[in-house]
Amino acid sequence: METRILVVEDDVEIADSLIRGLSEEGYLVEHAPDGDTARVALLDLNWDLIVLDWWLPGPDGLVLLKRFRQSGGESPVLFLTARDAVSDRVRGLDGGADDYLCKPFSFEELLARVRALVRRGGHGTGGVLKYGDVRVDAIAGRAERAGKALDLTPKEQALLVYFLRHPGQVLTRTRIYDHVWDESFDGLSNTLEVHVKELRRKLESQNGTRLIHTLRGRGYLFGESPRGPEGMP
Incomplete structure (x- = not known):
């Protein structure tokens, strides 16, 4: 079964790069460009991984993440943000993120974190x-x-x-x-x-x-x- 990744990112250039790069690695990638679109996509609790930006039009990433966890979503979440303060990283992890990557980042590092999170799993659909x-x-x-x-x-x-x-x-x-x-x-x-x-x-x-x-x-x-x-x- 293909590994499904949801990319929630409003920056067109970053989103295109992530979609293209992850697709070339064999992942099945879907994109949500804003908080409202992501809110609908996250009603599906069966993502193998969610790459989630913090700052979004509409509900921001932290709000979406908390709602997803409250609704029973267990998929691993990689949080992306330009905020690099320790307190912000703590807020993201406490909000339910599994890993945290600050912008700007190298695709190679993101890919390594994606592989680790996918291996670790989280929601374990198992059918x-x-x-x-x-x-x-x-x-x-x-x-x-x-x-x-x-x-x-x-x-x-x-x-x-x-x-x-x-x-x-x-x-x-x-x-x-x-x-x-x-x-x-x-x-x-x-x-x-x-x-x-x-x-x-x-x-x-x-x-x-x-x-x-x-x-x-x-x-x-x-x-x-x-x-x-x-x-x-």
Whole structure:
């Protein structure tokens, strides 16, 4: 399984350098350019590593880090900042960071710290996927929301697992069908719609907020409610 790294950095030049360098090392890298985008991305608790800048538009890195830890996030976090005072380093580590790197830094040093943190791990998914209050143990075949078990069919669980692996992404019907049903989508079958409707019902049976959103003409999105006229509850 690929190692997933979330880079939270608003400086375009630094972000591009990190994304390019880490991708060349074989990591699967996703980028959040500000605090609001990062807040959504961090609802996915299954990152193998988070590279987090302190100063960000919107919620800053320290606020995001504390919220992530409070929500149960255990992924290793490498904190990046131009603040090099001992008191600032202490605040970052006490806030939940696993390591601390001051700007400017060499990519070689950052890469060494990334390798060490990835080896050390933290959240130990082991087949467990989380998003908000939804949790699936794919190996044990258990799914729950807000601590309450969900009675899912094998196909519904496979669908939920696929959604959990791609939170916040627009997933076309063809893409979902190809991965969950392992066969080509003929464009006529309503099998996917039926399964999504039933999975949505079960996820919301305990008065939970809607997580599976239909986007007209585009597909589905799992996560926070999309904004704009194309989003349909």
